[in-house]
Amino acid sequence: MAAPVRLLTHRCNGVMNRNYRSVIALRDCLSRSYRVQRGVSSKEVRQTFTEFFHELYQHKIVKSSTVRPRGDTSLLFVNAGMNQFKPIFLGTADPRSEMASYRRVVNSQKCVRAGGKHNDLEDVGRDVYHHTFFEMLGNWSFGDYFKEEACGMAWRLLTEVYGIPSERLYVSYFAGDAISGLPADEETRHIWLSIGVPADHLLPFGMRDNFWEMGETGPCGPCTEIHYDHIGGRNAALLVNADSPDVVEIWNLVFMQYNREADHSLRFLPQFSVDTGMGLERLVSVLQGQRSNYNTDLFTPLLSAIQQCAKCPEYSGRTGDADVGRVDMAYRAVADHVRTLSVCIADGVYPGMSGAELVLRRILRRAVRFSAEVLQAPEGSLAGLVPTVAQILGDSYPELYKETGRIMDIINENEAQFLSSLKLGRRVIERTLQRLEEGDSVFPANVAWSLHRNLGFPVDLISLMLEEQGMCVDQQSLDELAVENNTCQTQNSDGQNLVHLDLHSLARLQTDQVPHTDDLPKYGYSLGPDGKYVFQPCHATVLALYCGQALVSEVSEGQRCGVVLDRTCFYAEQGGQSHDHGYFIKDGLQDVLYPVEAVHLSGGYVVHQVTPADVLTKGDQVQLYLDEAHRLACMVKHTATHILNFALCQLLGPSVEQRGSHVAADRLRFDFSVQGSLSTTQLQTIEESIRNIITENHAVYIEEVPLARVNDIPGLRTVDEVYPDPVRVVSLEVPMSDLLISQTARPTSVELCCGTHLLRTGEIGDVVIVSERQLVKGISRIIAVTGDDARQAREAGQTLGQEVESLSARLAAVTSPSLSAAYRLAKDVGVLTDISLKLDQNCKKNIS
Incomplete structure (x- = not known):
């Protein structure tokens, strides 16, 4: 039962604030929390979270970003609430953007964990809590409040607003690490004790559980996690972080105070921040009194819709050996996967052959297989679930309503393609199994690889289908074949490793009050009397040199570096436009060129990548010369x-x-x-x-x-x-x-x-x-x-057009394959106007 409504006062940055409007909002939230055990809806849970931080603690509500990361090639999908705020943590946010003004924000972020470092795909369906798509509730402080306020807000929301019994909550904190030389986070421990968490519910853990890192390098810090005991009436401390389904983590509060350097050392960040994340699906299961996420209102409408078209028993929530025929596993997988497909397609990620698109293709084929073979649902059933997804999530993510028709079309088209392959693949697997000797439980890797390469079977789907037959694939041989016949597309990066300012160097530039680069001269051009473009000359001063992850005062000949100038006429790559090319000339050294290899933005600074042909020193005066033909x-x-x-x-x-x-x-x-x-x-x-x-x-x-x-x-x-x-x-x-x-x-x-x-x-x-x-x-x-x-394309088209006219005149003597080749050639040449129209009119009807 929730705590009584009372006037809450809170201290933020030393200022006492009694916000009566917020108290009214909290009262309304509390009145809802009394209904928790009678079935609070997921919509109310999500809304209460954002309103709590917005109304009481002046957090700005920021809408979820798309699941396709913006400008972050290190991720296939947005997989955490903090992804869209990485420019703030890294100090690279455009100082003119709204993001640069963020101090406190709150939102519910769409996340996908499938492929890459965080990959839950193969676990989905096997248990009752893994998902490929989920929503992450989070609140952030960027250089504003820190540990004490974050812990207080979290405890108040869970116990007073959501009404979760405090005796069912356990809190973990960072125990320190001798190898890294990191001390235990005693500050956080004392904060929780002062809030009222009993000592036997407050547990220390090491780096694996309670130290969060963005990646191999970057912002990181100790975290404190709040866990919930589904059973209650006992001391469940030993089950915390023990992979028990009875005691689950619901909220992680990360205290960003360090930066992991390239040499693996830790340095304090220029400003401390808070990054929290709480899975909506897991929180809703707690508030709706369910042990399974799939028994909440985020999933039950989908499970009901599946059952209406499936030729199998209704969903009963079984797992493991109790799930005969893996029917319930199929229910969960289809429900999860159609949510992921709907959200990704609405956000512009489509099933394809590389990167995130390939992962989505795997998810779609996994869903089709479960739907068609296990649940025996007719073709088109998977797409038929999309309107239900929109009904569940569309109020928060209206793009699902807008894109429902297109999502269904894409799913149907891909399903039809895969079903024909699935039938053939099933026959291949069955024939192969029949040829194996009795007692042999290892499936030939070359057959599995052929299914993957030629029929588009995801490797994990092959393994799953074999597992159902009591078989496994020869994984080592399969891995060797994958390396041998690697068909993955790779992006050619032109061989240059871009020089990017690191977090500490950016902070130092700002501390030293180095002004942001004035790049308005890039727009300084006009039409001359002769009708040709005139680009204004640009003279600049070298304000900073960046080399070897450090700001330096001088770089030597041949030493690649990043150059920050007080002003520049070079266009940094952004908005879909390629960066400028050109060179510098240093005053007094007119015969030495400093070629500019790349140009990019970092936190308001334009960084010119240069490999000097002579010494370059901070304070040097340079003249900038654009490659005008490239720019034009x-x-x-x-x-x-x-x-x-x-x-x-x-x-x-x-x-x-x-x-x-x-x-x-x-x-x-x-x-x-x-x-x-x-x-x-x-x-x-x-x-x-x-x-x-x-x-x-x-x-x-x-x-x-x-x-x-x-x-x-x-x-x-x-x-x-x-x-x-x-x-x-x-x-x-x-x-x-x-x-x-x-x-x-x-x-x-x-x-x-x-x-x-x-x-x-x-x-x-x-x-x-x-x-x-x-x-x-x-x-x-x-x-x-x-x-x-x-002009050259049109001339090529005219030449090809004459050849087609000649072919058309001798149409009776031309074989269909030859004509088809001519048509494809017209497409490849790239002239899709006059020449293609002639082909359409004269020839296409004869092409098989």
């Missing part, structure tokens, strides 16, 4: 990308959404949502629309607008990114002032964009779409070229 090519492609986005929207309607883009000097790439692949006629229409805008030579207007006013801009198109304040708005033909005054959408392109653009559209010259294909159902990718490359 990127400007052409970026403006063309905006026009392409607008043309697609005009043709297909405002439901078309940008799903990614990349602007390089040689081409542009644009991903967008669309129901099916575009026809040749549609591609012709898009190209014609783009050419009209180029011919009309519209002015390109670029203005800065306060972030708070962007919602007032009619017709504005945005993507899911963190924008600085103020933000740059790029519009064609119509100035921003006119758009804001009229409040009426004009038929023109208006986008938020930090990239570099042409001043008039006529300088693009021409645009040719060289390829268009569906990455997955509902998402297409266009590759296009401009200028001379576009």
Whole structure:
């Protein structure tokens, strides 16, 4: 039973605050907590968490980021609530962005743990608490409150608001580590004792359980965890951290106070922070009086929906040997996996062949197999569960409602593809088992690898299917085959290891009051009298040199380093646009060039990666020279990308959404949502629309607008990114002032964009779409070229067109395979307009 309502006072940073509005909010929360045992809903649990920290402790509510990490290549999926705040912990947040102002925040974050370091996929279904998708409730302090306040807030929420009996709670804290030389966290222990946690419910543990680290390097610190005893009426201290299903961890409070250096040593962080995480699914099971997460209202509607279409007994919650035929395991796996599929697809991650997409493909195929073979549900049943997922989670994540139809289409399409493979694979496994000698329990690795490579069977699914037959695969031989025949795609990183400022160096720059780089000169260009672009010269001072994870005063010849200048005209890679190329010349040393290999942003500083051809010293004066041809090519492609986005929207309607883009000097790439692949006629229409805008030579207007006013801009198109304040708005033909005054959408392109653009559209010259294909159902990718490359593509198309006309004239004598080859060649050349239309009209009907 919850504690009586009382006026709560709390001290934050030495200031006593009696917030009567917050007390009223707490009273309402407390009144709900009295109903916990009568069935508090998961929606109420989630809402109470955010309201508690927002109303009582002035935390800003931040919406969940997508499950696809923003700019973090170290992760396949967002797997913890703190992922979106890593720029704050690492000191790299753009100082102009809203994130840089965060001090206290709270949210519920969508997380996926499948693949990579944190991988729960193979455990899902076997027990009643593992998930691939889950929600992480969390509150954060960035250099604000620390241990005492964090512990007090957590205890108050659990015991007074949620009404969890304090005698069922156990708390662990960091016991210290002799090897690392870390002392026990006695401060946290004394805080918990002062709050009222009994000494026999307060338990010390070592590095494995109570010291949290972001990765091999980076912010880390001791943590304290709160555990819940499902049984009660006993002392369950010995079951804490003992993998007992009866005593489970529900909340982890991490105290970020160290940084793990590259040499594995620990240094104190410039500012201490708090990072907490509590799994919603596990908390709801506690508050709804359930031992299994799958018996809560987050899952029971799904289990009921599965049972309605399955040809097997209803779900009964059994595990292990008691689960005859693994029916209940299948129920849990399908329920979990359809949640993961729905959330990932809604966030732009689709089943594919590499990285996160490959992991999602494995999840989908695992779900299809359980649904079709174990539960004997008809084809289409898996997609039929998506509306139920939206009903459960859609209030918090409305994108699930919006994308329901597309999610179902993608699942259905992938299910149909895999079911045919599944039948064949099942026959292969059965034939192989029949050929094995009696008593042989090891399945041949070469057959398993063939199923994986040729039929797309996930290795863990093969193992699971064999396990059901009392068999196992020869894992060592399978691993050897995987190494031998490695088909995984790898990303080519151009051979350069980028120089990134580390956390302490960033903090030192800020402590030394080194000003953030003034990069406005990158926009300093104009059209000269001859119609050519003139880029303003840029003279700068070397403010900092970074080499070997340290700030230095001088670097020698041939020593790769990061150079921070007081100002720069170089564009750092961001917003989908490639970084600039060019070089420095040092004053007084005009014949020595310092080539700039890469340019990136880090916490408001533009870092130029340079391998000096001579000594470079802090305080040196340098002249910056852009590779103007490279920059201009990127400007052409970026403006063309905006026009392409607008043309697609005009043709297909405002439901078309940008799903990614990349602007390089040689081409542009644009991903967008669309129901099916575009026809040749549609591609012709898009190209014609783009050419009209180029011919009309519209002015390109670029203005800065306060972030708070962007919602007032009619017709504005945005993507899911963190924008600085103020933000740059790029519009064609119509100035921003006119758009804001009229409040009426004009038929023109208006986008938020930090990239570099042409001043008039006529300088693009021409645009040719060289390829268009569906990455997955509902998402297409266009590759296009401009200028001379576009002209050459058209000339190649005309030549090929003449060949096709010749082929068409001799159509009766041409075999179908030859004609098919000609059609594929037309596609590969990349001319999808006139030539493809001729093929469509004259030849495609004869191609088998």
